[in-house]
Amino acid sequence: MMSICSSLVGRFSPLVPQPSNLPWTTRPSSRPFLLKSLPTNFPGALQKEQQLSNLAVESPVIETQEEEGGDAHEALSEVPTTQLEEYPASPPSSRKKGEEVDDNFEDRFKLRNGREVFEEKTYLVGVERKGDTEDSFGIEESLKELAQLADTAGLTVVGSSKQKLSSPNPRTYIGSGKVAEIKTAIHALDVETVIFDDELLPGQLRNLEKSFGGDVRVCDRTALILDIFNQRAATHEAALQVALAQMEYQLPRLTKMWSHLERQAGGKVKGMGEKQIEVDKRILRTQIGVLKKELESVRKHRKQYRNRRTSVPVPVVSLVGYTNAGKSTLLNHLTGADVLAEDKLFATLDPTTRRVQMKNGREFLLTDTVGFIQKLPTMLVAAFRATLEEISESSLLVHVVDISHPLAEQQIDAVDKVLSELDVSSIPKLKVWNKVDRANNPQEIRNEAKKREDVVCISALTGEGLQEFCEAVQEKLKDSMVWVEALVPFDKGELLSTIHQVGMVEKMEYTENGTLVEAHVPLKFARLLTPMRHLCTS
Numbered sequence: 001m002m003s004i005c006s007s008l009v010g011r012f013s014p015l016v017p018q019p020s021n022l023p024w025t026t027r028p029s030s031r032p033f034l035l036k037s038l039p040t041n042f043p044g045a046l047q048k049e050q051q052l053s054n055l056a057v058e059s060p061v062i063e064t065q066e067e068e069g070g071d072a073h074e075a076l077s078e079v080p081t082t083q084l085e086e087y088p089a090s091p092p093s094s095r096k097k098g099e100e101v102d103d104n105f106e107d108r109f110k111l112r113n114g115r116e117v118f119e120e121k122t123y124l125v126g127v128e129r130k131g132d133t134e135d136s137f138g139i140e141e142s143l144k145e146l147a148q149l150a151d152t153a154g155l156t157v158v159g160s161s162k163q164k165l166s167s168p169n170p171r172t173y174i175g176s177g178k179v180a181e182i183k184t185a186i187h188a189l190d191v192e193t194v195i196f197d198d199e200l201l202p203g204q205l206r207n208l209e210k211s212f213g214g215d216v217r218v219c220d221r222t223a224l225i226l227d228i229f230n231q232r233a234a235t236h237e238a239a240l241q242v243a244l245a246q247m248e249y250q251l252p253r254l255t256k257m258w259s260h261l262e263r264q265a266g267g268k269v270k271g272m273g274e275k276q277i278e279v280d281k282r283i284l285r286t287q288i289g290v291l292k293k294e295l296e297s298v299r300k301h302r303k304q305y306r307n308r309r310t311s312v313p314v315p316v317v318s319l320v321g322y323t324n325a326g327k328s329t330l331l332n333h334l335t336g337a338d339v340l341a342e343d344k345l346f347a348t349l350d351p352t353t354r355r356v357q358m359k360n361g362r363e364f365l366l367t368d369t370v371g372f373i374q375k376l377p378t379m380l381v382a383a384f385r386a387t388l389e390e391i392s393e394s395s396l397l398v399h400v401v402d403i404s405h406p407l408a409e410q411q412i413d414a415v416d417k418v419l420s421e422l423d424v425s426s427i428p429k430l431k432v433w434n435k436v437d438r439a440n441n442p443q444e445i446r447n448e449a450k451k452r453e454d455v456v457c458i459s460a461l462t463g464e465g466l467q468e469f470c471e472a473v474q475e476k477l478k479d480s481m482v483w484v485e486a487l488v489p490f491d492k493g494e495l496l497s498t499i500h501q502v503g504m505v506e507k508m509e510y511t512e513n514g515t516l517v518e519a520h521v522p523l524k525f526a527r528l529l530t531p532m533r534h535l536c537t538s
């Protein structure tokens with residue numbers, strides 16, 4: 001079963017019989033994180049998982065005893081709660097505590113990306129920080145995006161709630177009044193999972209689960225995104241990257257989780273929790289080390305492949321952009337590739353490269369990359385850094401924007417922010433306003449794009465503007481090429497066709513001693529022409 005929390009925090013699945021005679025069964029969610037979601041192709045994954053799970057079994061988890069209410073900070077930071085807002089929801093169930101699962105329980109198991117997903121009823125919570133700048137994603141839009149992420153993960157959103165705060169409550173992130181309000185709503189709606197739009201501290205997660213009571217799980221946006229990546233990782237490398245990010249996410253949470261043991265046991269087992277943390281942390285670190293080594297070797301192979309590819313001096317153009325902007329659709333349309341493109345977030349996790357052949361005989365390689373998102377978990381950026389760094393070797397970055405999206409500007413900013421962390425400032429860029437066919441005011445957008453330098457307006461779906469796009473790419477590629485004048489001898493005729501293929505020929509003239517060429521060519525290729533350039537200038 002693949003559900004958001006079960007894959008990340010190793011909670012009992014409703015289908016797995018829970019051992020009732022064990023001390024922690026009253027609160028299985030308090031068990032330390034297990035590594036349930038390791039890719040099965042990760043060497044030793046099963047063995048390690050079992051080790052950690054065995055360790056967990058030996059360690060009783062003691063209920064946390066946080067004081068309720070009386071939080072001065074809360075009183076200062078909380079602003080009157082907003083109205084509960086509900087998505088078209090399934091009718092509140094009349095299920096009583098302890099009663100058996102609903103009739104349609106079995107129907108809620110769905111097949112997604114070849115995996116079984118349990119469609120958990122999910123409730124979303126967002127916090128608007130007072131003083132958030134106007135150009136950032138508003139709370140409404142951020143929650144909408146969270147709902148899309150939840151849908152992508154296979155969850156069913158049944159309601160949502162938001163709160164305006166000057167600063168988050170250190171204990172429960174939201175204020176106590178809001179916690180009570182949400183508790184009432186989620187019990188009425190039979191909610192199984194509550195997802196917060198921001199990353200929560202491990203203590204906040206725990207306190208919220210305790211406050212909501214029952215079997216309600218609490219997760220944060222980071223856990224949700226990690227889970228989607230986990231569900232979608234199709235290749236060995238992507239699976240390794242996601243497993244690494246998940247472990248890095250788990251490591252600090254594991255620490256905090258165990259540190260409660262001693263405190264709650266009133267010091268009677270002093271040192272026990274600490275010892276346990278050390279053992280678990282060591283296992284996790286060893287696994288992280290093994291994963292990093294394996295990733296290194298996978299990347300070495302890919303680099304060798306890339307080096308072989310770059311020996312052919314065809315320029316590489318990388319597509320970057322916000323998730324769902326239409327990058328894969330553009331690649332598919334231009335190259336006839338069959339990359340998965342769908343109206344889900346993070347459809348693509350692995351870079352795919354295809355050759356684009358233009359009508360004029362010129363070519364370039366086009367690479368599709370993983371999409372970006374606002375509040376991208378840092379451990380994911382770190383884990384995917386190597387994949388993304390490949391784009392730093394491209395001759396041109398094409399930033400694909402969904403111009404029909406109401407928050408296109410904010411999405412552009414979010415992408416620029418990630419790009420600025422990747423050290424690609426020296427690479428020429430071209431902006432593509434995609435999905436113009438879907439915009440409310442397509443003609444206005446086309447006119448605006450015309451006025452701007454470095455912007456091409458297209459529809460990857462209908463094909464509008466793709467010829468213009470290819471021409472703009474060619475023009476931009478000039479920026480990464482060098483100007484050469486060379487006299488190519490007649491017996492080196494194949495060089496002329498390569499110049500046509502990878503460069504931009506301005507002039508070609510047949511002389512007694514060979515063909516005189518003036519062209520922009522990639523730097524690597526210019527070096528090959530050096531002896532002929534010498535001939536030309538002398």
Ligand SMILES: Nc1nc2c(ncn2[C@@H]2O[C@H](COP(=O)(O)OP(=O)(O)OP(=O)(O)O)[C@@H](O)[C@H]2O)c(=O)[nH]1
Binds near residue numbers: 330346349371438
């Ligand atoms: N109307 C319209 N829809 C488009 C266009 N381009 C893409 N789409 C749709 O937008 C959705 C997302 O497209 P993808 O190509 O998967 O987007 P992506 O940028 O690769 O997304 P990630 O892989 O998640 O980063 C799909 O449902 C596409 O059919 C377009 O020009 N017009």
Ligand SMILES: [Mg+2]
Binds near residue numbers: 341348368
């Ligand atoms: Mg894609």
